[in-house]
Amino acid sequence: MAIRAHASQIDSLQIGMNWFDESPGGMERMVKALVQTLPAQGVSVRALVAASEKVRASTLGVVTPFATPDMPMLKRILALRRSALQLRSERMPDVVAAHFVLYAAPILRMFNGVPKVIHFHGPWSEEAARENEHMLRVRIYRALEDYTYRHGTRYIVLSNAYGKILTRYGVDERTIRIVPGCVDVARFDIGVDRRTARDTLNLPQDRPIVLCVRRLVSRMGIEDLIDAIASVRQSVTDVLLVIAGKGPLASALQARIEERGLTDHVRMAGFVSEESLPTWYRAANMSIVPTVALEGFGLTTIESLASGTPVLVTPVGGLPEAVAPLSPDLVLERSGAEALGAALTDALLGRIALPDHTSCIRYARSRFDLDVVAAQIADVYREAIDHAS
Numbered sequence: 564m565a566i567r568a569h570a571s572q573i574d575s576l577q578i579g580m581n582w583f584d585e586s587p588g589g590m591e592r593m594v595k596a597l598v599q600t601l602p603a604q605g606v607s608v609r610a611l612v613a614a615s616e617k618v619r620a621s622t623l624g625v626v627t628p629f630a631t632p633d634m635p636m637l638k639r640i641l642a643l644r645r646s647a648l649q650l651r652s653e654r655m656p657d658v659v660a661a662h663f664v665l666y667a668a669p670i671l672r673m674f675n676g677v678p679k680v681i682h683f684h685g686p687w688s689e690e691a692a693r694e695n696e697h698m699l700r701v702r703i704y705r706a707l708e709d710y711t712y713r714h715g716t717r718y719i720v721l722s723n724a725y726g727k728i729l730t731r732y733g734v735d736e737r738t739i740r741i742v743p744g745c746v747d748v749a750r751f752d753i754g755v756d757r758r759t760a761r762d763t764l765n766l767p768q769d770r771p772i773v774l775c776v777r778r779l780v781s782r783m784g785i786e787d788l789i790d791a792i793a794s795v796r797q798s799v800t801d802v803l804l805v806i807a808g809k810g811p812l813a814s815a816l817q818a819r820i821e822e823r824g825l826t827d828h829v830r831m832a833g834f835v836s837e838e839s840l841p842t843w844y845r846a847a848n849m850s851i852v853p854t855v856a857l858e859g860f861g862l863t864t865i866e867s868l869a870s871g872t873p874v875l876v877t878p879v880g881g882l883p884e885a886v887a888p889l890s891p892d893l894v895l896e897r898s899g900a901e902a903l904g905a906a907l908t909d910a911l912l913g914r915i916a917l918p919d920h921t922s923c924i925r926y927a928r929s930r931f932d933l934d935v936v937a938a939q940i941a942d943v944y945r946e947a948i949d950h951a952s
Contacts, residue, residue, distance in 0.1 A: 574607045575944060576656040578670070580663040581632050582614035584621070587837065589744075589862050590662055590684045596745050597660075597940065598625055600933045604941035609656070611646055611666065613639065640669050647673055658944045664704075664711040671714050678951035680944055681715040683729050685859050693782050693856060708732060716947040719940065721860035722881025728859075740943045743885065744860045745936035748928045751841045751869035760846035764839070770801045771911050774847035774872070776835065776863045777854075779810025784853035784877065784898060786812075789819050789829055791853075791903035796828050799911045803828060807835040807843060844870035849910060849917060852876045855898045860885055869927040871920035875906055889926045890918050 577598065583591035591612075598608050612618070614628035629646035630639040647670040650656075659674050661667035662682045671679065688705035692698075712718075712732045718739045720726045726739045753760075761768055777783040785806060792804050806816070806829065813831065820829045835843055844850060850867040851874065852858070858880035865885060867874040873890075876882035877898040886893040892915050895906045909915045918926070929935070 572605050572607055573657040573944060573948060574654065575601065575609070576650060576659050576674075577608060577610040578659065578661045578663060578667045579610055579612040580666065582612045582618045582626065582628070585614055585618070586632060592862065593682070593684070593744065594662055596747070596933055597937065598622065600745075600937035601941060603934065604937050606941045606944060609650055611643065611650070611670075613666070640666075644670055644673075658948055660944070661711060661715075664707045667711050668707045671711065676951075678716040678947040679714050680947050681712060681718045683712075683718055683720045683725060683859075685725070685857060686728050689728075690782070690857055694780055716951055717943050719943055722884045724880040724884065725859040740946075742936060742939045742943065743931055744862045744865060745933050746862065746865045746869045746927060746931050748869045748924065748932045751844065751866055751927075752871065752924050753841045753845060755842075755845060757846060757848075760842045763842050764846055766805075766846050767803065770803045771799060772847045773802065773804045773907060773911075774807065774843060774850040774867075775804065775853065776807045776840070776843070776850065776866070777852070779806075779808050779812040779816060781812065782854065782856040782858075784855040784903075785816055786819060787855065787898065787900040788851065788853040788903055789816065789823065789825065790900035791907060792825055792828050793823055794900070794904035795907045795911070796825075798908045802907075802911060803830065805830050805832050805843070805847070807832040807840075809834045840866065841870050844872045847872050850874045851903070851907065852882060853898070853903055854879045854882065856880075858882050865927050865931045868923040869931070871924050873917040873923055875910060877902070888930075889922070890916075892916065893918075 577594055579594035581591050583595040598610055601608050610626045611629055612626060613630050613632040615631055616628055618626050618628045627646050630642040643666055651673055656677060658678050658680055660680045688701050688708055691704055692701045712734055718729060718734055719742050720729055720739055721744055729739060730736050775788060795802050817831055820826055844867050850872055852861050852864055854877050860881040864874050875893055876886055877895050883894045895902050
């Protein structure tokens with residue numbers, strides 16, 4: 564990992580949500596990556612997350628678990644404030660990095676005078692509204708977002724698309740910096756061929772396999788993808804779609820597969836462990852991200868590329884920004900079952916020239932590897948500190 568020389572070390576306080584090892588998710592993955600990689604960029608790290616006490620020990624005290632995620636909300640917030648006060652009394656940070664507004668909003672004023680960098684992981688209230696959460700909850704989420712985003716010195720977004728969304732909260736676009744998501748390329752580049760990966764997972768060797776790794780919620784477009792396979796199989800009769808992930812739509816999606824007579828062509832793999840995920844990507848001919856709304860970047864895109872497997876994406880949010888520089892052919896013309904079916908058919912029949920294994924990994928390493936992204940984030944932190952001083 565490249566280590567950059569800096570005139571002085573700076574101290575950051577990261578306000579996350581949960582800890583990745585206990586509650587895997589995109590935001591959690593990013594916070595863990597920053598805890599691990601920022602010190603090499605001259606940025607020391609302390610972090611506040613909702614997690615078990617085991618996390619304090621496993622991170623040698625770097626991460627403070629202020630409460631467990633299942634603790635009642637009021638008790639959780641009170642515990643958060645006590646932990647924040649304790650960390651402040653030990654040492655005032657040079658910069659506060661806020662990732663999750665629910666936990667950032669109650670403590671930001673404890674750090675008056677300290678520059679704040681807001682990591683914008685997505686429009687929480689809009690996502691909740693799309694998932695039909697109660698309107699009162701949506702309004703509370705929006706109020707927390709509005710309050711937190713008023714306190715930023717600089718803002719980090721994953722894509723131009725999310726930068727535009729952030730301006731709808733009244734954030735000055737001149738304070739927004741685009742830093743993409745990151746991936747540990749060394750972990751995903753497992754150095755095995757497709758046949759070996761399929762043997763490991765007991766997958767068929769003689770069928771083209773398309774992999775979709777997604778949380779099973781409506782905005783991910785999984786319903787469209789299942790419907791698309793009905794048309795793909797007309798031209799690629801042995802196609803197999805594997806859907807990996809969990810979520811509230813799991814039962815409905817399985818019923819959809821059965822209703823459309825696709826049980827021989829679509830397999831629900833359920834939750835896939837972090838340890839086996841690179842093998843799943845490597846086993847596939849290609850992966851696909853069929854999102855229909857609110858996609859800031861799509862970490863699964865760069866995970867697939869880091870594994871050497873090309874990925875097709877819908878033209879939603881930041882997805883095109885993640886893959887188009889590698890090949891514009893990876894971006895579909897539009898969302899929906901018809902477009903997904905046409906693109907998959909063309910790719911499987913060789914009518915689209917997909918990037919090869921080596922090109923995918925090289926691209927991921929040059930743009931999204933951990934140290935590459937950590938260096939960019941450290942630069943934004945220093946910019947915020949310089950601006951405040």
